[in-house]
Amino acid sequence: MDEDDVVRYLLKREEQIMERLCAFLRIPSVSTDPAFAEGMRKAQSFLLVWLESMGLRDVQLLDGSGHPAVYGAWEGAPGKPTILIYGHYDVMPPDPVEAWVSPAFEPTIRSGRLYARGASDVKGSTAIALETIEGFLKVRGACPVNIKVFLEGEEESGSASLRTIVDRFRPLLQADAMISADGGRASADIPTINVGCRGLVELEVSVKTAAKDLHSGRYGGAVRNAAHEMARIIATLHDERGAIAVPDLVAAVPELTSDAREQTARFPFDDGEFVREVGGLAHGEPGYSVREQLTLRPALDINGMWSGYIGTGSKTIIPNVAHAKLSLRTVPEQSIEHAVAALKAHLQSVTPQGVDLTIDDPGTGAEAFSLPSGHPLVICARKVLREATGKDPVLVRLGASVPITVIFEELLDVQTLMFGFNLPDEDVHAPNEFFHVASLAQGLSAWPRLLTALGEFDSGSFRQDERLQG
Amino acid sequence: MDEDDVVRYLLKREEQIMERLCAFLRIPSVSTDPAFAEGMRKAQSFLLVWLESMGLRDVQLLDGSGHPAVYGAWEGAPGKPTILIYGHYDVMPPDPVEAWVSPAFEPTIRSGRLYARGASDVKGSTAIALETIEGFLKVRGACPVNIKVFLEGEEESGSASLRTIVDRFRPLLQADAMISADGGRASADIPTINVGCRGLVELEVSVKTAAKDLHSGRYGGAVRNAAHEMARIIATLHDERGAIAVPDLVAAVPELTSDAREQTARFPFDDGEFVREVGGLAHGEPGYSVREQLTLRPALDINGMWSGYIGTGSKTIIPNVAHAKLSLRTVPEQSIEHAVAALKAHLQSVTPQGVDLTIDDPGTGAEAFSLPSGHPLVICARKVLREATGKDPVLVRLGASVPITVIFEELLDVQTLMFGFNLPDEDVHAPNEFFHVASLAQGLSAWPRLLTALGEFDSGSFRQDERLQG
Incomplete structure (x- = not known):
């Protein structure tokens, strides 16, 4: 079996996939502001119906006394690894609303960009993950790995109840590794793998x-x-x-290691251009490159x-x-x-x-996170990206934070690969947030291949490799 | 003729006067925020009807392209001085609204205090002035001086069009002196006369x-x-x-003169108590008393x-x-x-x-102002307050600003006596603004006596005395 049948199926359906993403984006699921409670409930219903209809089992809301997470599983691949698929359905507030060219909750395509609050962070990439699972189940009736979908509702408000949820549903959430739709790509041209975040x-x-x-x-x-x-x-x-x-x-x-500085320098980056693009001037801690300031300091x-x-x-x-x-x-x-x-x-x-x-102090901090470079998640991502682009991916770190990685590592002993398809220029958290339309097809090609590659490992090898790499 | 017939008439009517003041306070005439435009129009109508019904002539709105002023005149005392009576009908925004014990635009009396936005600043004192004029006209059919009522609508928003209005209606506004209902008393116990402001x-x-x-x-x-x-x-x-x-x-x-420091020291003032009352600690320019910091620096x-x-x-x-x-x-x-x-x-x-x-920079600044101590306005105020309290009034300066004084001096060559009856503890510009109910009767006793005292001067003596005093 080749994963290309699934990729072909998904790419043929791209228009319907875009339509469903737009329906998702129309729901104003702002978790930080109680005024949007109705939008949060609508997003939960939307996802429950979707997961149920694609054939997942145990579809339910996981409650931790805040906004619940949406959960669903497919466990028809005995012996294969079980992969948690993480995304979040909540978005940032649209403020300042008057600065949006088209309204934040009316998805609009202009010049190859899909504008909407949450398009980049992170409904676009979450949709890619869910469409991939649905694709496998539709085309083959099976996924290459066992799947547990976990969609958080409080990522934009500090993941206040995430720890409670994961702890409360620990048996349900047991897995070998996690792939996150959050934590996007560092560049549209150079393949990268996120191996950590602040x-x-x-x-x-x-x-x-x-x-x-x-x-x-x-x-x-x-x-x-x-x-x-x-x-x-x-x-x-x-x-x-x-x-x-x-x-x-x-x-x-801690002082930077020479290895960290070298890895960071491998990623082509124009310091001057970076600050000029946002209309600013260089500013920050002296003695460090901009990439170092952004990811290592x-x-x-x-x-x-x-x-x-x-x-x-x-x-x-x-x-x-x-x-x-x-x-x-x-x-x-x-x-x-x-x-x-x-x-x-x-x-x-x-x-x-x-x-x-x-x-x-709400006490909801999340420590910085690092994924060992020999972990099967990194090996598989490297393989998929090398095949797709013909280039060896650069291992990069995120300046942003994905608090979930630490919580899942601590409570479930799983490592996380960030495999979102959003890009750094998409005005995340700002007015006129958008998602590059071209990223949709790229994500729909890569995700099936990643799941297939992970299916070639068995469940045991995840923890072993992890231990080897420390 | 004794002014006591008018005072008696007003004090007998105190209950109706309080009712009319409350009706005035119920109108949300916030000039700084366009959302309150309807409140501004209602306040104008309220005042136009009042001035007309008490028998003033030429009752009209004076427009300067912002919120208009309300005007009305009584000129039945030939040879007597013409006195401009200044007040303002606009109020500060009620924010933060949630901090009000009773709503800002629902006047409520608790423990001898009338709570409402504008009660102290300055609808209470403006009402005292208007009731006084109405009292003279009702009881005697005449006032001791000629009267020109000028009620501004933009005092709380920097008097943006005041200069335009005064300039445009210069002939109509010709007068010998002005008494302002704004700029209140420094103390409830010690009689004071305001002779200037920052x-x-x-x-x-x-x-x-x-x-x-x-x-x-x-x-x-x-x-x-x-x-x-x-x-x-x-x-x-x-x-x-x-x-x-x-x-x-x-x-x-400029450095403080010893005369200014002496005058300031005459007013009994407890520096420590002043800052403790507002829940703070002493803070500010060293080397100056609190009164000096507040009025002379x-x-x-x-x-x-x-x-x-x-x-x-x-x-x-x-x-x-x-x-x-x-x-x-x-x-x-x-x-x-x-x-x-x-x-x-x-x-x-x-x-x-x-x-x-x-x-x-909206360019609407107003210079600090000083009233010469030998001016008939000061002489009359001194007489009225000495008779009412048995004490020699202290000449004080205001820390607050009354921009109108400078504009009227410059354009109409008139000096202003601030004769408002509000007190410093009334939470002006803050939530739970109030007016001491007892101040109403005190104002209704003093204002008729002040107008009577001014009626003993003739029109010419104002400018002459002013020149003598420099």
């Missing part, structure tokens, strides 16, 4: 300087202003070159800050509170627990007397 | 660091973050003690700042823009034009290459 932890910081907002005429000049205090605190987080200036945090970041960013009157017109108040949402991207061998403790101690130390500092 | 100018500052919001995983560590840049800029505006740190601006502020405040994602949950973006609303309170002999130029130059100088700085 960690992520988020905090919300608030300062309070008075019991209430005060009139700036009546109090201006004699009381603290919460916006000033927040600005002074934020200004201490980086030096003027853009390097993180939280000493205890920085001290615990930590990043600390204010994701949002607000204080006082931000409506139309003016309101001459002295704000009594100010807030900032903060995220820290960590690297391997950097402990999130230590980094957060260092960050909190720094924030306390720079907050003057008379200012109340509150740090809201 | 100036006010507002700017909106924006920075842009990239063409769009960027994913913090894909870009974090290698690009500028607009929130960081705004924080660094704001942090340069003050030193750690709270003193303004814009050298060219500070250098142009400039203040620079961020009134609002915002950047990135500020909704529920999280969104891991690197914001590409950040905004801040900024206000500067100036003191006499400090030129706004110079201060704004110094501030702009400073902002430019601290903005690094790679960051686009935009400063939106």
Whole structure:
């Protein structure tokens, strides 16, 4: 049996596949904002019906007291490895909505790009995975490996209940390895395999300087202003070159190995072009290339800050509170627990007397992750990509974070291959997010081949190889 | 004729007067936000009907292409001075609405306080002025002076079209002096006369660091973050003690005269209590008392700042823009034009290459103002307050700004006495704004006596005395 029958079947159906993807994208499944609860429920129904109709068993919602995950399995290949297929059906909020050329939840194709919130992150690649499984079952009545589909509903809101779900449904989720539709390609031209990602932890910081907002005429000049205090605190987080200036945090970041630097340098990358493309100038920790800054070094960013009157017109108040949402991207061998403790101690130390500092820590951080290069997942991905492109894939790391990898490794002892087909230019998390239409066919060709290659291993070889590679 | 017949009439009607004030307060006349346009129109109608029904002539809206002013006149006292009566019918936005104990536009009396947006600033005192005029006309069919009522609709949004209106209707508005219902009392116990106020100018500052919001995983560590840049800029505006740190601006502020310091010290004021009352700690320019900081020294405040994602949950973006609303309170002999130029130059100088700085200057600043202490307005106010309280009033200055004073002085050559009855603890511009119910009767007793005292001067003496006092 050759996997090409399935690939041919899928490519012939590309138009219907695009239609179903658009139906998926029309559902406003924003997990971070309770106003979109109805959209979340609609996305769950959409997926339950799809998994059931393609012939998966045990189709159900896995509840962890947040947004549930959608689950379904096909276990008709005894002796073959069992592969968890990960995707997520939730998307980022569409804000700022007025910046979208076509509405965020009305998928629109322009110039070879499918515009919609979630098109790139990650409904497009999730659809490729599901269509692949359906293709095998339709064409052959069987998949080359056992399949357990796990579609998360809280990836964009910090995977708050993921650990609870995986722990609660541990027996159901037993598998040999995981392929994730999240964590896309680094380049459209150069084949790459993601072998790791940065960690992520988020905090919300608030300062309070008075019991209430005060009139700036009546109090201006004699009381603290919460916006000033927040600005002074934020200004201490980086030096003027853009390097993180939280000493205890920085001290615990390991120096780069020469191997890591060499691997990173193999990926062709134009530092100047990268920053010019987004309309910026080079900025960040000196002594590191942009790729190193993005994938091998930590990043600390204010994701949002607000204080006082931000409506139309003016309101001459002295704000009594100010807030900032903060995220820290960590690297391997950097402990999130230590980094957060260092960050909190720094924030306390720079907050003057008379200012109340509150740090809201949801405790949902995910450590950075690394996949050993000799793991069957990497071997198979290498084979598939080499055959498809004629080039030896470059092993790359992601700057973004896929918290699921750590949770699944820890609770189920499975390693994850990120095999999403999204690309870096697709304005993920921003207005006018899109998915390159050409990526759909590329994904529908590669996924069947990957599952076929994995089917040539037996279940036992996964853990053995992993141990060998440490 | 004694003014006590009018005072008696007004105090007997206090209940009806409170009812009419509540009707006025129920109208959401927020001038800064276009969403309240209907409330602005309702407030205009309410006032037009009131002025017409009490017997004023020439009742009309004075248009300057923004929110119009409401006007009406009584000119039945030939040879007597003509007094402009100033108030404003617009109010601040009610935000944050959730912080109000009773809704902002449902006036509610609790423990001797009338809670409503605008109760203190300045519908309460405006109502006192109008009820006084109506009282004279009802009881005697005449006022002791000629009256021109001018009720502004844009005081809370920087008086954008006030200059245009006053200039356009200059002949109609000719007067000898002005009494303002805005600019309240400094204390409930100690009689005071406001003889000046700080100036006010507002700017909106924006920075842009990239063409769009960027994913913090894909870009974090290698690009500028607009929130960081705004924080660094704001942090340069003050030193750690709270003193303004814009050298060219500070250098142009005149040193305090010993006379100014003595006058300020006459007003009993507990510095520690003042900051404790608002839940803060002492903060601000060293070497000055709190009263001096508030009334004789400039203040620079961020009134609002915002950047990135500020909704529920999280969104891991690197914001590409950040905004801040900024206000500067100036003191006499400090030129706004110079201060704004110094501030702009400073902002430019601290903005690094790679960051686009935009400063939106609506050009609606108002200089600080001073009323000469020998002016008939001060003489009359002193007499009325001494008789009412048995104490010699203290001459005080306001920390807040009443831009109208400068505009009327410049265009109509009239001086302004601020004779509002609001008090400093009334949470102006904040949630749960209120007006002390007891102030209503105090105002209704004082205003008729003030108009009677002014009626003892003739028209010519205003300008003469002014010249004598310089």
